[in-house]
Amino acid sequence: MSARPTRIRTWWPLTRAFARSTSRRTNRSRTVTGPTKQPRIGFVGLGIMGQPMARNALKAGFPITVTNRTLTKADALATAGAAVVKTPREVAQRSDIVVTMVTSSPEVETVTFGPDGIADGAHDRLLVIDMSSISPVATRAFAERAAEKGFKTLDAPVSGGEIGAIEARLSIMVGGDEADVERARPLLEALGKTIVHIGGHGAGQACKLANQIAVAINNLGVSEALVFAAAMGIDLERTRQVIAGGAGSSWAMQNYAPKMLAGDFKPGFMVDHQQKDLRNVLDAAFSAHISLPGTSLAHALYNALQRDGGGREGNLAIIKVIEALSGVEARIRS
Incomplete structure (x- = not known):
């Protein structure tokens, strides 16, 4: 017998619209006691990354409960067996x-420590894994606040984009205590x-920022190589193939270059999110008194893309x- 749809108010402060719940299991919550x-x-969070990650956890046999500021994004997961609250x-x-x-x-802080946030439902067995890409400084502060409220945390940002999330092939960089990492490992796998x-806490986020430096500069290098090839009048696909088979190969050359050449800039990782990460990189670099000229240039070029309305395109649109x-x-x- 199908559940009767109910109208419920979303919890995220930025959204006050009403959304439809697809599961009668949303009507009650119970505290885990052991x-x-x-x-x-x-x-x-059930966006481009969160949705497929939750689906893979469900496929692996874990009982899943989800929420999102727009609850209709949880419909497919509810149909697959997740509880929606x-x-x-x-x-x-x-x-x-x-x-x-x-x-x-700020969003991590809101969903964790804000009204009706995770901390309000915390219990002594709770482990919170933040897989967003945020500031290492903020991450360490959140870990301290969580400890004061009696629950544990890990930071575990990911690399691999939407494709990696869908195929469960993400690279996961983890910061936190060893015992908590081992407890989380079956889920992470x-x-x-x-x-x-x-x-320790914040190390995963620092590693993710290092990753984002390489991603941004790699995207820029691939873009310049393809534009140079076009200016020289040589065959673009043959050029891409031979570079991808040699020392100039990279994930971006293999996966992004074909999309660049096709003019396909649908987001796997949005420019706006790339810029948020690069700002975190440059802030941390400033505090550490180090120079990152390549990252600074990539950030400036992505600024130009945002100015021209490309903020919600994929970060490969730097070409x-x-x-x-x-x-x-x-x-x-074609």
Whole structure:
């Protein structure tokens, strides 16, 4: 017998619209009072990354409870067997491990410590894994606040984009205590292929920022190579193939270059999110008194892309800035 749809108010402060709940299980929450054979997993944030990650956890056999500021995004997961609730507090009450996957440090703070946040539903077995990409400084502060409220945390940002999330092939960089990492490992192995414990709280986020430096500069290098090839009048696909088979190869050359040449800039990782990460990089570099000229240039070029309305495109769209500067378009027309 199908559940009757109900109208419920979303919990995220920025959204006050009403959304439809797809599961009668949203009507109640219960506090976890002790360990179970299979840990209950919660997800807060069901965007481009959070949605497929929650689905992979469900496929791996974990009982899943989810919430999102727009609850209709949980419909497909509810159909697949996930429980959908209104607030992060309820997710925490129903879970042993909660994953947060949102956009920024302020959003992580809101869903964790704000009204009806995770901390309001915390219990002594709760482990919160923030898999967002945020500031290492904020991450360490959040870990201290969580400890004061009696629950544990890990920071575990990911690399691999939407494709990696869908295929459960993410690289996961983990910061926190070793015992908590091992407790989380079965879940992390359901979400990714490479799981590395980097160090203490904030170390995962610092590693992710190092990753984002390489991503941004790599995207820029691939863009310049393709625009140069176009300006020289040589075959673009043959050029891409031979570079991808040699020392100039990279994930971006293999996966992004074909999309660049096709003019396909749908986001796997949005420019706006790339810029948020690069700002965190440059802030940390300033505090550490180090120079990152390549990162600074990439950040400036992405600023130009945002100015021209490309903030919600994929970060591979940086090629459009190089094309505009050069007066040359690198495209393969079908």
